[in-house]
Amino acid sequence: MGRIQVDNKASRKDVIIQKAATLFKEKGYQAASMRELAESVGVEAASLYNHIHSKTELLHIICFHVANTFTDHMDIVEASKTSAIEKVEQLLRFHIKRMVQDYEQVYVSDREWKHLAEPYLSNFQNQRRTYRKRFASIIQAGIKAGSIKKIDAATAVLIMLHAISGIESWHRSKAKINGKELEEQMISILIGGLKQS
Amino acid sequence: MGRIQVDNKASRKDVIIQKAATLFKEKGYQAASMRELAESVGVEAASLYNHIHSKTELLHIICFHVANTFTDHMDIVEASKTSAIEKVEQLLRFHIKRMVQDYEQVYVSDREWKHLAEPYLSNFQNQRRTYRKRFASIIQAGIKAGSIKKIDAATAVLIMLHAISGIESWHRSKAKINGKELEEQMISILIGGLKQS
DNA sequence: ATATTTTGCTAACAACCGTTAGCGCTTTAC
């Protein structure tokens, strides 16, 4: 067929990973075959294995790349000297931006992590759980300070994060408002729902 | 192996459908095999075909059963003589209750409908799109009446529905608050985020 | 120019998939 085209500084492996993210998003991890992936890359299936070890490796690269992005950002937010509400807003805006700009990978990480193999599966779940606990702690601090209404912090986190994953529907819709507008609308509703009234 | 046990008035087919919903939820439609389903039912794979036509039939029974439940409820809400905010609350409470009580099927309908075969796929998407438009119209009416803040109605619907699908995480969590409590918390945050402030 | 590494190809593998055919036992209907 031909060689894998590489632009910029992206390696051939990076190209495969991005195509895999797109394919996994569209069909789901299990339903996506290596032969389909190969076709979208412009190569025969066997040739992929010169660059990657397995199908599973593709999934765990995607999942951990995304998870690490969010964990790193949480470090920054936690360290910042701002109010709880502002921290929550920072976190939400980051989630929304990632979902708007890089949504294939974020979407796959969100929906397909179940198909990770051990020990990656357990590691991923742990990292996710830790992230949510840190998020919940920030909300809890806001409740204690009186700026956030008295709610179950874990439930609030769950609502926020899943609401954001709904941006997938926005991507698919025809008559969509622009990304910045979407961000403001979501912040308005979600932060508005948290505030003491 | 033995016969399929049936309690109450549930047919053998109903038993298979419920087991299928549980299995599809846990592994995903594609990753779930008919041999696994058979095992969880207590029968050999081939025996399933005395009761169902195909694997795909199981998925579309589940998806449309759930979708019809919501469509029927929307008919009732639309007909009721209450304010927009109250209608939204009714809809949300119904979604939450379905997700808490019957979540295998609701979850599968939410996440696995992509694997429906035509023409069911298109029908399902249409039904879903119509439902969301009706939901958005109610919100739009609330905005016009001044009880709901000026937001993009479609975005609000998207947030609400996806937030509710997060109840799946609640089911999986260990230290969970009870179902009624969860419902009140979610309503508080979501309705609070809509209200004019 | 030569040697080495990288990359892609064809062919094939073992495993698993959904599904069907055909046979016997058990339950139900008359």
Next chain:
DNA sequence: GTAAAGCGCTAACGGTTGTTAGCAAAATAT
């Protein structure tokens, strides 16, 4: 009591899956 229908079994099918072996060509390094 006998006929019909319901239900589960074993065996097997054609197809698809992820992956490997082995070889040729192209790119890179010396």
